[in-house]
Amino acid sequence: MKDFERKQLLERLDREGATVGASIPEEIEVQGEDLDLQSFVFEIKRRDTIPKGERDRVETAKKNLRRERLQRRQLIEDGEISFEEGEQLVEDVVGIDRALNALEQLGPANIEGEAQAQEMADRKRWMKFLKQALGHEAADSGTGRASRGR
Template identity: 65%
Template sequence: MQEYQRKQLLERVNKESATIGADIPDRIEVQGEEIDLRTFVFEIKRRDTIPDGERERVERAKRNLRRERLERLERIEENRVDFETGEALAASIIGIDRALEALDTLRPADVEGEARRQETMDQKRWMSFLKKALGQEDASGSKRGGY
């Protein structure tokens, strides 16, 4: 593949608007496993929230999709494919991005519980920041002055 072709493919994949109008692939091989991606996404998406029992399955799918996206992108970046294969990889990356966007917009079924967890985490981060800012903790998180 020529350098300008590789750059065009990378620009196409990295464009913020790349997923507009893009379809989620029917089937895709992710981490060596063939999955019905479109069916999976629509099955989860039709609920509008992620039931507690499905949360781990959805998170695992998102991790695997991100890993697969990265591997496909690296094949283009490292110029390890011909242009035709690069075009197919770019289209599949955009399809993966579209699926990830759909899965990322889902809310947990327990919205109030999730909000409480987020608030607790925010408070912990704020307290950690204050301790560091006031010199009560060093960068490693250990307390100073024998506290």
């Protein structure tokens, strides 16, 4: 992989809205074990409260996911991999981030309200991304146009 391709992949990971539109992988290998990640996250999120025994399981899963995320990112940064392999690693890391976000927000929750809040947050990140991409990031007048003539 060329240096500019590696940099491009790492920038995709570091974007604030990187997880917008991303889905949690159905299955992923984490620390050498296959994990039905999507099922696990939805199973845990579906409950009103997390029993004490399950909290340990969730905390262990989060710790392992963070470790796996770091290892995959490191592979993109330093590994001798192809651009295609790097793209797959980026998709994996973004999916892991999405799962971690879901697991971090655990607690008594209204699922419908949570879904609406997530949708609003996704919309907000998307609009910020569009403003940045279109060069309107510095606009603070509320018009959506970057000021000219400064």
